[in-house]
Amino acid sequence: MDTPIGVLLIRPLSIYIQQELSKRYTLFKFWQVPPDLRRDFLGKHSDSIKAVVGNGVQGADSELIDALPLLEIVASHSSGLDKIDLEKCRERGIRVTYTPDELTDEVADMAILLTLATLRRICEADRYVRSGEWKYADFRLTTKLSGKSVGIIGLGRIGSAIAKRAEAFGCSINYHSRSQKPNSRYKYYHSVIDLASDSQILIVACALTRETRHIVDCDVIDALGRNGVVINIARGSHIDEAALVSALVEGRLGGAGLDVLENEPEVPDRLLGLDNVVLSPHVGASTVETRKAMADLVVENLEAHFLNKPLLTPVI
Amino acid sequence: MAEGLQITKIQQSPEIIVLGPPSVFRTHGKEFSSRFRALRPWESPLPLAQFLAAQAQNTQAALCSGTFSLSAAVLDNLPSLRLVVTTSAGVNHIDLSECRRRGIAVANAATIFSADVADLAVGLLLDVLRKISAGNRYVKNGFWPKQGAYPLGFKLGGKQVGIVGLGSIGLEVAKRLEAFGCAISYYSRNKKPSVSYVFYPDLRKLAATSDILVVCCALTEQTHHMIDREVLLALGKEGVIVNIARGAVVDEKELVACLQQGEIGGAGLDVFENEPHVPKELFEHDNVVLSPHFGVFTEESFGDLYELMCGNLEAFFSNKPLLSLVSEE
Secondary structure, three states: OOOEEEEEEEOOOOOOHHOOOHHHHHHEHHHHHHHHHHHHHHHHHHEEEEEOOOOOOHHHHHHHOOOOOOOOOOEEEEOOOOOOHHHHHHHOOOOOEEEOOOOOOHHHHHHHHHHHHHHHHHHHHHHHHHOOHHHHOOOOOOOOOOOOOOEEEOOHHHHHHHHHHHHHHEEEEEEOOOOOOOOOOOOOOHHHHHHOOOOOOEEEEEOOOOOOOOEEOOOHHHHOOOOEEEEEEEHHEEHHHHHHHHHHHHHOOOEEEEEOOOOOOOOOOHHHOOOOOOEEEOOOEHHHHHHHHHHHHHHHHHHHOOOOOOOOOOOO | OOHHHHHHHHOOOOEEHHHOOOOOOHHHHHHHHHHHHOOOOOHOOHHHHHHHHHHHOOOOOOOOOOOOOOOHHHHHHHOEEEEEEEEEOOOOOEEEHHHHHHEEEEOOOOOOOHHHHHHHHHHHHHHHHHHHHHHHHHHHHHOOOOOOOOOOOOOOOOEEEEOOOOOOHHHHHHHHHHHHHHHHHHEEOOOOOOOOOOOOOOHHHHHHHEEEEEEEEOOOOOOOOEEEEHHHHHHHOOOOEEOOOHHHOOOOHHEEEEHOOOOOOOEEEEEOEOOOOOOOOHHHHOEEOOOOOOOOOOOHHHHHHHHHHHHHHHOOOOOOOOOEEOOOO
């Protein structure tokens, strides 16, 4: 009789994926283990865990991979790969899969939503009505989105989807990418600082690599300026968070809409009281529809692997 | 010395009775009062009727806010009135047939607000689906590290959107939502020959086939409470309604009941029947996003409005064509 295959699920993700994985494998729920007991837990189950399912918040780092000698595959419930030690996986011959396309539209939608919420103060306005303040005075004036210049860092799947939406608002599109896209009608900027100077809204939509860490630094923030707004739906580490917080607190930057933070779920205290900052808990891809599509793809990749069939969306 | 000349110049310029006052007066009132001779009844202890009787018998032009009820009774106290400039796009607060009868022209804000209002419609809709206001509260209240399950949102792409009223605002909403991958249908008084969207002559049928209804029509006798319980039930338990038009197009009591009963999935509302009063039952719901009738409250729109309203007034007093005359329909 085959030994049941153990799958370590790092984060809850969805009831749906938990059910689908439990039907097929022995499911270990990592998030339910208190942090100080995790090493022992891994030791206890390392003889059966052959797969890890992580996401964009927590994946498979070096320590985890070392603790699982029988690990064969990391099937990531994400399109970002920065939470996986890819080098270690290559060394150990561990396969890695991801979910590249399933969340493109949702994340692009979130980028526009964060932009609207930040410029038009939608969250603050909702609070203003609920608190009863509207009975006494009209709301303040906000900032128009339509027609503004949008600068996108990274014109991949998500960046392109954001550009398409922003165009429908009459926005002009500027972008920075590792290299200029040959058939693009958008304006290319080799320098992120120049991109920020020429854009009223800066949206981070690139992958996190060594090169793009802190791609939005204090110089870029200065270039964006007092009336500029930065939107991040990529990874917290794309932005020098300390520089961002200072700029916002000191009024040197107009506002920020952030779905991701450098040390999430920790939030810098100084951001909490700022009305020109909109925060969301890394939910860019968190819709019922997307979660199901991503879960299905994770399960399909795992099934293919354990049946020795070709992986659907391999990275390694 | 220059100031004295300035005052004389204003005294010679035509007077305008300001009714409301409109919100644009908060930002541009001082500038307006240095450009025109503005009669400001709210600064007087007299009730409006008496003020008008005393001060405005020769006044030919009025600047009116979108919430001031310009009724026959008010017009009775403005016997010389020839022009009303309203700062709103909507004209439901003006007795148009009375104005017509008395030969008073009406100018409004035309389409200068359409982009901003459409932007807000999309923002409210995305907020209801993706719960950004709830999420922002969640993070700022410190709940994220405690790993409480954050409820999933819903995808916008691929949804059927029904636009109620395909005027300037409706078209701007349609254009934006198409880019998000939505399929667009509409209900309007008449089919629009130049658009490719699917036309429904029956509002209930539009609601039945839509996942999302966006209310973009003017408030008239015909559209009052047009979105009633039947329409809401047709929209259905997962349906979302967004209203950036006028509160009274929707039967607010029925909307509240449907939300309480789970008969519709969510609502994004910038307007209400009895502003600034908002039914407190709406505060109980996380699938409801509320805003204080601020669809046009941007620096840019207020600037554009100021230019347009002054432009209309100056055109009138120079016997030139008005910039945004409301035509009879």
